[in-house]
Amino acid sequence: MATATLLSSSFAMPAAARRASSSSSTSLGFATSQLAGLSLSAGAATSTAIAPLPKRQFQPIVVRRVCPFTDKKTNRANKVSFSNHKTKKQQFVNLQYKKLWWEAGKRFVKLRLSTKALKTIEKHGLDAVARKAGIDLNKK
Template sequence: MARKCIFTGKRPNVANNRSHSNIQTKKRQIPNLQVKRLWWTEGNRFVTVRITTRGMRSVDKLGLGTYAAKVGVDLDKY
């Protein structure tokens, strides 16, 4: 399963570590993904999603159904 948030679309980023002597090595910056079981009022059931903590704040603010419709996510798949 991909390390990707279904709502925000955040995925891992590749960046460089820079040492004091300016040697660069690759590193991965991974989003803070959580597996959450959220109540979907319109569907009258729970949905289990992989969501970033930033996405959780948006769901808390707007509601799961409203936020999913806004970003174009079909919750029937989850």
């Protein structure tokens, strides 16, 4: 039923307009719009091209909850109620901001590390733990 109304509306166009729209549609290979009697062309698509967005120069620093020395991350766990109903919860790493004396650099280094990493540094030393983790303390 809808196609019958579309076909009848295309026949309501003058004969010259029908010939012009049919010749342009066959030469370009595009279908014509039967509702408005307009043909689609490649020129219309290129004139509405969107310019690329400029690159962002400033990117904010996102501080993740990850210890750089031990690679400890947030753990997903279930919180279990008395009725044994389980809901998801996150167990975060115990991260602390600490200023540690770096013997090789003869200065204090401010780090954000887990308490487990602090115990490891006390046992093995800051240089050994940083070397094993692949952290360069000169740039911090």
